[in-house]
Amino acid sequence: MNLSPAARAVFVELLVHGPLSRAEVARRLELSPSVLTKLTRPLLAEGFLVEEPGPAGVPGRPSVPLRVEPARRAYAGVKLTDSELFAVRTDLGGAVTAEVRLPLEGHEVGRVVGRIAEAVALLPGDEPPAAVGVSLAGPVSRADALVRHSPFLGWREVPLAGLVTAATGLPAVLENDVRALTAAVHWFGAAAGRGTFALVTIGEGLGCGIVVDDRLLVGTAGVSGQIGHLAIDDRGPICERGHRGCARAYLASPSIRRTARAALDRPSLTFEQALDLARRGDPVARRIFDEAGLALGRIVATIANLIGPEVVVLSGEAVHMHEVCEAAFEAALGEHTHWTSEPVEVRVQPFAFTEWARGAAVVALRHDLGVA
Amino acid sequence: MNLSPAARAVFVELLVHGPLSRAEVARRLELSPSVLTKLTRPLLAEGFLVEEPGPAGVPGRPSVPLRVEPARRAYAGVKLTDSELFAVRTDLGGAVTAEVRLPLEGHEVGRVVGRIAEAVALLPGDEPPAAVGVSLAGPVSRADALVRHSPFLGWREVPLAGLVTAATGLPAVLENDVRALTAAVHWFGAAAGRGTFALVTIGEGLGCGIVVDDRLLVGTAGVSGQIGHLAIDDRGPICERGHRGCARAYLASPSIRRTARAALDRPSLTFEQALDLARRGDPVARRIFDEAGLALGRIVATIANLIGPEVVVLSGEAVHMHEVCEAAFEAALGEHTHWTSEPVEVRVQPFAFTEWARGAAVVALRHDLGVA
DNA sequence: GAAGTTTGTTCACCTCATGAATCTTTCTCC
DNA sequence: GGAGAAAGATTCATGAGGTGAACAAACTTC
Structure with a gap:
């Protein structure tokens, strides 16, 4: 698209933070109002931005919110x-x-x-x-x-x-x-507009993405957010790498399936079936998902204590298990959050296969x- | 000092990364060489920078390294x-x-x-x-x-x-x-010149400072790096907040002193005396410091897995205990580092009371x- | 309808970085 | 030892991109 740095900043601000008047964008980006006239003109001319009807009933010249035209590209x-x-x-x-x-x-x-x-x-x-x-x-x-x-x-x-x-x-x-x-979560998802947050994904594996001051944390050699083998409990289940009680062993859906099959003695049980049993109150399945919730709460608390994000977003193929283990999750999050802080805000981003x-x-x- | 942003960047580059020629600074900051002539001139005139004899034996006009004059301010x-x-x-x-x-x-x-x-x-x-x-x-x-x-x-x-x-x-x-x-560690200490690192301090309490891309991580409401109550082992000693086996309970010098006094039945033992006993091979004291080393290794591994820093620096009043518990520390660090990565580089910054x-x-x- | 308020625009100006050209000072090769 | 190459440092015209003042526009409030 070949935007100048200033034009890019304006466009991204409008894209992520919704319709905003020129004056408001100028204030947010600490630019003079005049430069906004100049920067938005070509973007309006090319159809990347459109003007919207503004709010009425406030004194002063009415503002004209600008909105990104999504269909443009x-x-x-x-x-x-x-x-x-x-x-x-x-x-x-x-x-x-x-x-x-x-x-x-x-x-x-x-x-x-x-x-x-x-x-x-x-x-x-x-x-x-x-x-x-x-x-x-x-x-x-x-x-x-x-x-x-x-x-x-x-x-x-x-x-x-x-x-x-x-x-x-x-x-x-x-x-x-x-x-x-x-x-995607940063710009258009549950953390839209937040400058500092963490995403935790639950599914086949565990993942974690961290954004600090609107910048994705990359880490040395491209490695960061490795929460899969965070130690939860030295006496817990064993993961594929031989760790006792690490996060994967409690939380990854294959681990949960494996544990449920063994505990319930049903060798062909699926993850979804196990989740369903827990929903219906089966004590064995409940226990497994409660422990998963405890592990998740501990992981989120550890991230929050270390980074201090505004919000932690949960997602991934298995994120719907959160509703089942929510109580255990909240308890563990509260218990492991540093005592001087309030527990971090947690948002669940519903997961579609796309x-x-x-x-x-x-x-x-x-x-x-x-x-x- | 009222520097323009560009002049500030140049000055900081010279301050942190030692004597550098104008051409080298221009390359690092992605500026044209000409702007360096202009920016360094007033700094040289005012005595903030001085020219140094450059290296000989290379083709081309010899470079003139510039150095910050520390005594200037x-x-x-x-x-x-x-x-x-x-x-x-x-x-x-x-x-x-x-x-x-x-x-x-x-x-x-x-x-x-x-x-x-x-x-x-x-x-x-x-x-x-x-x-x-x-x-x-x-x-x-x-x-x-x-x-x-x-x-x-x-x-x-x-x-x-x-x-x-x-x-x-x-x-x-x-x-x-x-x-x-x-x-201080970032600019002039063990992490000088590193863009992404973590500092862990051991002493009366545990502290952690995190720098990402040369920027100090502040966290929501100014809170980040809360490692004091990171859970290490559900069966460990109890900290002042009633957590079993949290980081403080293993590592903070008052906790170590308390544990050593109880285990050795010497109610007036100091931290330094306990450390000295461990140095000399007393099995009880050794065990206490080995467990502290394990806890520290686990903390450092957790930080490294999550953030991916270039280096983790250890400091604080009690950092000299590292030499005593180094083996246990290294073992725990290796064990808890994510299996796809090498253990993070660790540097001990000797601690003076100043x-x-x-x-x-x-x-x-x-x-x-x-x-x- | 006058006064007040805020948005948006125009325009002259100014700061600051660039890029080409040039000068400087060394090393290397013949 | 001289020519040429190489890299650093400097000068200067140029241009991009911002600011600030002034002003027009469009609304509310009194």
Whole structure:
């Protein structure tokens, strides 16, 4: 989109913080009002911004709120798993306008890239997306556009973004899945407008993305938010790495399924079935989910004590278990929050199966706007 | 000092990253070489910078490294405890050039402020310091220059910085003690030049300061780095807040003293005596410090997993215990570091009793330079 | 309808970084 | 030892991008 730094700041402010008058944006960004006239004019002319009817009944010249026109531009986001691929098309406001789901046949790089291109082409829409974002689990070097290591695809040092650009003819960006989701939550999700927050995802694994002063925490060698093996209790269940009572062993859905199967002696029980049993008051299932809630509360409290976020957002494929284990969660959060502070605000972001891909699309959007 | 943003960036780069040529500074700050000529000229003329003999033996015009002249300006730093006050004078390079220690007679605000002014006046030096920094434990609102709450002084909402300015006639800044020390470690200590690191202090209490991308993490309501009550083991010793096996109970020097007195049945044993027993191989004392090392390793691993710092610096009055519990510390750090990462680099910053006050002086220095 | 208030615009101006050109001072190669 | 290469430092015209004052616009309040 090629925006000047000031124009970018104005556009992002309007995108994330909703319709705002020029005067209000000037105050927030500590700019003089005159510069807003200048910066918004071309954006209005090109249709990226539109004027809205303003509030009435206040003294002074009525303000004219400016709003980003979401339909003005589209983005594609693709999330890779070991067996399939989710693709979505979103507008400028991060809203999903189309979705596609394709199985992956094998993990050979060329085949997967072909599938990605296919999925992007299948997404209905008037114009081609302005950029494509791709996300997957595991360490990713965004700067080098390189998949460092993907355990479930068996990849090492794959320059995926370049290959996707070659296959689609579109600018492509690569990002770790949790970080991509964090970006979406930051701008358009439960943490919209918050400067400092943490996202905790619960599902096949545990993930954590941290945003400090509106900047995503990357960490040395691209590693941060590793909460999977946080020690909860030296006597708890054993995780795949042999740790007793670590966070994964209590919380990850495969661990919960495993524990429930063993405890209930039902070898084919699914996670959802176990959750249902707990909902209906089965004491064994209840206990398992209560302990999961305790672990989650402890994790959130640890993050909150250390970082001091404004809010902690919960998401992930298994986040709906929160309603079942809420009491235990709140108790553990309160108990482990530092005594001088109030427990951190917690928000549950309902999870749709397109969420991961939407995160990737938001990364594409941010890239297109030139946001680091 | 009233520097333009660019001049400030140049000066700080030279202050923190040692002597550098103009060309090198231009490259690091992504500025054109010409602007460096312009920006450094007044700083050289006023004696804040001096030219140094450069390296020989390389092709091209020899570079002229620029160095900050530390003696050009002085700062005062004051640390308050419940019973006494430590004051230091430092130069621009954060080096301590004088120190004073005064007992506090009572905790009445006016008396304490008078003592601070007295101590600052007592510090020998040619010119008065350019600014005074004051640090103390507990929540401090730096923006409002307000001590929110000081448990050991019995203060609430005391506008200390304003009072110190009134009493000394010097600009005064207020900061939490751990954060002040973090600032000193960041610019002139074991993390000098690192962009992302964590400081963990061990002493009467546990503290943690976090710097991300060269910016101090403040946290909502000014609260972050609360590691004191991190849960280590549900069966461990009990801390003053009634938590079993929390970090304080394992690591804070009063807890260690208490545990050692009870276990060895020596009611008047000091922390240093217990440490000495451990050094000499006493099995009871060894065990106590080994467990402290395990707790510390676990804390550092947790911070490293979450933040991904380049280095974790250990400091505080009791940091010398690290040498005694190093093996246990390293073992716990390795065990609790996420399996995909190498253990974080750990540096021990030797602690002098002037360190806290030096931190306060560095806060004054940063304030004087206009660094947030 | 006059006064007051706030928004939005225009315009002259000013700060500050850039980029090209140039000068300086060394090393390397022949 | 001289020519040329190399890198640092400087000068200067230029331009981007912001500010501040002045003013117009559009509404409320009295």
